[in-house]
Amino acid sequence: MxxxxxxxxxxxxxxxxxxxxxxxxxxxxxxxxxxxxxxxxxxxxxxxxxxNGVKPSTVHVISTPQASKWELEYMEDDPDFLQVGLSSGVEVKVEYPSVQSRVEVAISCKGQHSISYTLSRNQTVVVEYTHDxxxxxxxxxxxxxxxxxxxxxxxxxxxxxxxxxxxxxxxxxxxxxxxxxxxxxxxxxxxxxxxxxxxxxxxxxxxxxxxxxxxxxxxxxxxxxxxxxxxxxxxxxxxxxxxxxxxxxxxxxxxxxxxxxxxxxxxxxxxxxxxxxxxxxxxxxxxxxxxxxxxxxxxTPTQKHIEALRQEINAARPQCPVGLNTLAFPSINRKDVVEEKQPWAYLSCGHVHGYHNWGHRSDTEANERECPMCRTIGPYVPLWLGCEAGFYVDAGPPTHAFTPCGHVCSEKSAKYWSQIPLPHGTHAFHAACPFCATQLSGEHNCIKLIFQGPID
The missing domain is CATH 2.60.200.20 (Tumour Suppressor Smad4)
Structure with missing residues (x-):
């Protein structure tokens, strides 16, 4: 479109x-x-x-606070301007109180692109741009x-x-x-x-x-x-x-x-x-x-390729190692809705589970949980498939999750974005998930996921 x-x-x-x-x-x-x-x-x-491109052409220096003097300077220095103005029926008036106003009139009479650099209240440099x-x-x-x-x-x-x-x-x-x-x-x-x-x-x-x-x-x-x-x-x-x-x-x-x-x-x-x-x-x-x-x-991978990878993971029927229920990534058009079969992961160790409500370690840190598989304590979040294909550096399977947001993509894509310091505020930089812009944390900013296959 x-x-x-x-x-x-x-x-x-x-x-x-x-x-x-x-x-x-x-x-x-x-x-x-x-x-x-x-x-x-x-x-x-x-x-x-x-x-519709443009490129620099004429440069004008306007350096007088008085409109009448400005008009005289233009008559002497830029006869083409007055000629264009007169031939197009534009009357050039001298009632503009500021340099910027006079600059606007000068350029709009020509109908050209321009860049104005205000050096002081009394001086402005105008660079006209012409069609390219x-x-x-x-x-x-x-x-x-x-x-x-x-x-x-x-x-x-x-x-x-x-x-x-x-x-x-x-x-x-x-x-x-x-x-x-x-x-x-x-x-x-x-x-x-x-x-x-x-x-x-x-x-x-x-x-x-x-x-x-x-x-x-x-x-x-x-x-x-x-x-x-x-x-x-x-x-x-x-x-x-x-x-x-x-x-x-x-x-x-x-x-x-x-x-x-x-x-x-x-x-x-x-x-x-x-x-x-x-x-x-x-x-x-x-x-x-x-x-x-x-x-x-x-x-780069296409949306169809990412959908094929999603279906491939789901076809392998990963299971929750505790509840033994089958897990499945939701379809791409439902990528923001937590579903019953949604895979969840402990982001300190990477073990993938279904949702459960145990393992809380603190009343203050609601998201700090103890993994029942390895006893590691850390964030426990739902996993989301990274659906924007433009962020992938390769077409590998989605095996790694960003921490702490839980967006999943290929190993090399996760490691690439985990290293990039993105500007934040006026002078800070930090790595962020490309899919949701959440600031990354943890030892490596991402974790390899450990899925358990069906035991039947």
Whole structure:
């Protein structure tokens, strides 16, 4: 199903070109209340019928507090602007009290995209962007305005079972980032901080980190930043976590700031780029997205494969070693409802049981239980199959569970995510379950499950 803003009008029998997909961490296949329109747990980027990319063109420096002087400067420095304004019937007035207002008028008269860097109350640098026939642009953010292709809101830890939780103040930018894809093979995708608003503008105010590079072009960072981590070795069984970096508005790569919204930028990392790889993670300070390339998705397990693995486990008729009742993982469309045959596990040892109500070790720690098989004390939770195929690094059987949430996936997928430090808050990092965003704990953040087969 395509987004309204990116429907591909294709010739019969011609597959649309897919650049890749963005998958939001913390959702096991769909949002708690269901995927709707541009608000969903994963978003596919397809080649557009007509290119909508933009690239930098003219730079203007506006450095006067007086509107009348500003008009004169534009007449002298930018006759094309007045010519366009007059030929299109736009009357340029001089009644705007702020530099930003005058900048908005200047650019809206041309109908072009622009980025404005407010250096002071009296000076703003405006970089105009012109149409780029070779690229497609996709925008991600919290805003539901039309320029945003993929609407993302703050992820609540354990959100699978927490539909009603509300965020009082989001830390995700309304226009958080943009991804620009080459329309020609190999369809390279690049990420940039900030997105253009409904007026086709990006405004970096006085308090935003911004600077002029040695080559003369302006650049800056958004308030809470856009962080990216490229895995070492791609997104495969052998993958290792990479290093988190911050991406600037112009797509340069920097080391992290001291805190998310610090005024001082990090150091430029000259040997790294903003090109997204299969398995790259994008953090928007409130939600983390996984980028999967079209080729990477081609080699990843499908929903059908995960369903086949579920049926295979259930066909082996695992049993509770105490109650001797047969256990079964619920179907994928009932992945959030605890059922009678649901497998449960002691996460300190990995022994799988059916549900029982004994073994409590403390009145205060309700979830601390003693395993009847090995007497190990630890959390006792229902097991859930990880249904979002995009999070799997291989097609192995679901043998390991994340602790303490109980989501189950392949061994190599569990161990990969267990090693990844995901941004949390303004300066903390911790490993989290990709299926529910719960912070991981325990000796290794995951445990190998021990199933007992039927004894008949």
């Amino acid at each position: 395509f987004s309204p803003s990116q429907e591909e009008h294709c010739a019969p029998n011609k597959e649309p070109v897919k650049y890749g997909e963005l998958v939001v961490l913390g959702y096991n296949g769909s949002l708690p209340n269901g995927d709707r329109g541009r608000r969903k747990s994963r978003f596919a980027l397809y080649k557009r019928p007509k290119a 026939k070779d690229t497609d642009m996709f925008q991600v953010g919290r805003s539901t305005e039309s320029p945003i292709d993929f609407v993302v809101t703050d992820t609540i830890s354990g959100s699978q079972n927490n539909d009603e939780t509300q965020i009082t103040q989001s830390t995700i930018s309304r226009f958080a980032c943009r991804i620009v894809c080459d329309r020609s093979p190999p369809y390279t995708a690049r990420i940039f901080a900030a997105g253009f608003d409904s007026s086709k503008n990006i405004f970096l105010g006085e308090k935003a980190a911004k600077w002029k590079n040695p080559d003369g072009h302006m650049d800056g960072l958004t308030t809470n930043g856009v962080l990216v981590m490229h895995p070492k070795g791609g997104f495969t069984e052998e993958s290792k976590p990479g290093v988190w970096r911050e991406i600037s508005v112009c797509g340069d790569v920097y080391t992290l700031r001291e805190t998310r919204s610090a005024q001082q930028r990090g150091k430029l990392v000259e040997n790294e780029t903003n090109v997204l790889q299969d398995g790259s993670l994008i953090d928007l300070c409130g939600a983390t997205l996984l980028w999967r390339t079209a080729d990477g998705l081609f080699h």
